[in-house]
Amino acid sequence: MGKSPSSRAAATSAPAAGAEPPAPAREPVVVPVVIDAPQYSGLKAALGYLSERPLTPGTLLRVPLGRREVLGVAWDTRSGEDSAVPDGVTLREVAAVFDALPPLPAAWRELVDFAASYYQRSPGEVALAVLPPELRMLSATQLERRLTRLRAKLLPPSGAQGALPAPSAEQAQVLQALAASAGDAPVTLLHGSTGSGKTEIYLREAQRVVEAGRQALVLVPEINLTPQLEERFLARFPGRRVVSLHSGLTPARRLKHWLMVLLGEADLVLGTRLAVFAPLPRLGLVIVDEEHDPSYKQQEGARYSARDLAVVRGRVEGVPVLLGSATPSLESWHNALPATEGGAGRYTRLTMAARIGGGVLPTVRLVDMSRLPKEVLRDSALSPALLGALRERLARGEQSLVLLNRRGYAPVLHCTECGWKSACAHCSAWRVFHKLDRTLRCHHCGLTERVPRACPDCGNADIQPTGRGTERLEEQLALALPGARVGRIDADTTRRSGALEAELSRVHAGEVDVLVGTQMIAKGHDFRRMTLVAAVNPDAALFSSDFRAPERQFSLLMQAAGRAGRAAEQADRAEMWVQTWHPQHALYAALRTHDYAAFAQAQLAERRAAGLPPYTHLALLRADAREQSVAQAWLRVVSDEARELAEQHQVALYPPVPLSVQRVADMERAQLLVESASRPALQRFLTAWDATLRRKRPEQKGLLRWAVDVDPLAI
DNA sequence: AGCACGCCGACT
């Protein structure tokens, strides 16, 4: 801290003039406070406030900021840091202290500090983003009332322990290995194929930790998946408190759950990515289920990866971290490969290959679409062979699942006369034709209009759909399979709350013969009577410019394959059908043998050759503006300015380019890739560059915003 | 981000 602020402060915070006996001289202390100030506001470090008494770091409080009063957290004072108050700033007093609440733990603050520094944001922005929003709305007394009510209503958990299923031989081995290494707080990658019983491992590990008086944190990629898992944990831990934490909770509920976590009343915390910041005071284990899932990467604000932060958190708190997946991310796989196999050897790898109950994975059948006569493909997305296989299932009373990762009826409409296409007025994208409500909808900005009767450009009445989405597939299946009950699950049919559950229960009750859907049905659901899964058009990922597309597609197809033949008596009939124009592609070869390791090896070789993660480390500088040229010009200026700095740090800066969807909601988007062979070097560079970025006013007006994305999912 | 202050068009 620079000069003593107390003398300056005394002048402004003195009691009203005329108060007779001057109050006994108390020396107020300066408390560093972090608040929700976005990075480009210029307020990156903690702000100083005056307090009558010292405040423990981690204490929640309210402070005045300009004309308003905001929620803040008392932060740690670190020596040598640039925390001096600028000249001419008069310190103000802390407005209220949330004394009733325990301070946020030191490990939590350390995690927030790490995340802020790694992802190039202010600690305040990260801290406030991961606190329950409801906290901002409450005064100290209101919060106190909530706490009192919460404590009064806390019932002792009750219930009897159900019978423990006996672990399989493989599970027993994994459990033994985990128990043996637990003391070293290792990171373990549990590579278990679908149906191999990873959840049982999670339950057992959590049990070990909870019985030792500690808490377990379990992360899942999607809100949809929490209820199922929560049920399993509740059933297994009848005497313990299981608490969920995700953005789908009502504000009051989310606050309540978070408070239970902070008070140490929750034994098990289940949640989505934001739960990686759950302030557990007695953390003993972190589990990340489906660790490869892209949902773990936050795409707004502080763009953190909850999976990566889970690993950091394990290190900070000295507790084991368990990453589970049937198709691990290549990053985790590389980290878990021993150095002798070209990996980083950082994680322990444990494998479970067998399906519980003796089921086998379905036979994979590739349909070579290039061999089909053109006229077959003209009116249907489905090959005769696949239709035949679907009819067989129908005849036997078994169910089928048909995957198409594109909702709506057709991705675009076009005029047969003048070539008009259904472009969005605000985005560089086509509007999708939704036949059910006769609309054209932009899936980027939401613009929705009635389908025009005739071509808006030339008046021609013949406007045709091009390509197919799930709606059209559903229609074609109903035509091709008379008498079949065809159902559909995608983001459109499940918009209403409860709609997903309703449709799923129809499937489970056997009221649906053929289920059409997007990727959302490939995950987690246990369909007992499903003996066929088909991917109608999975080739796009093979040639995508997104370097992670093959990895995502392989994972999706493996997960989808896992939906078939879950009941052992049908397992031998279970098939995964893939329609493809490239049946010889390595991705499908690996899929055929259910060989993730082979797929990963091939992908890693490609990544190494192309200089992509995990062999290099990436960051993006993104800029949005009204004009593409403005966004790019700003990127070029800050890039030119950093040339020397980049050279110094052995970092490569690439030229600015527009995003693949260049314009969204009238916002032109551009980005610039930063690449380095060394993660620390990239970090040092970004930190040094940050000051320039925040100082640099755009030369032309109209730059709307910018952001750094460290370890971006796509480039 | 909020929330001010600060100058130019259509209305109670």
Next chain:
DNA sequence: GTCGGCGTGCTC
């Protein structure tokens, strides 16, 4: 004559 558009600037 005011209400209000969002451009620029600041917040310990």
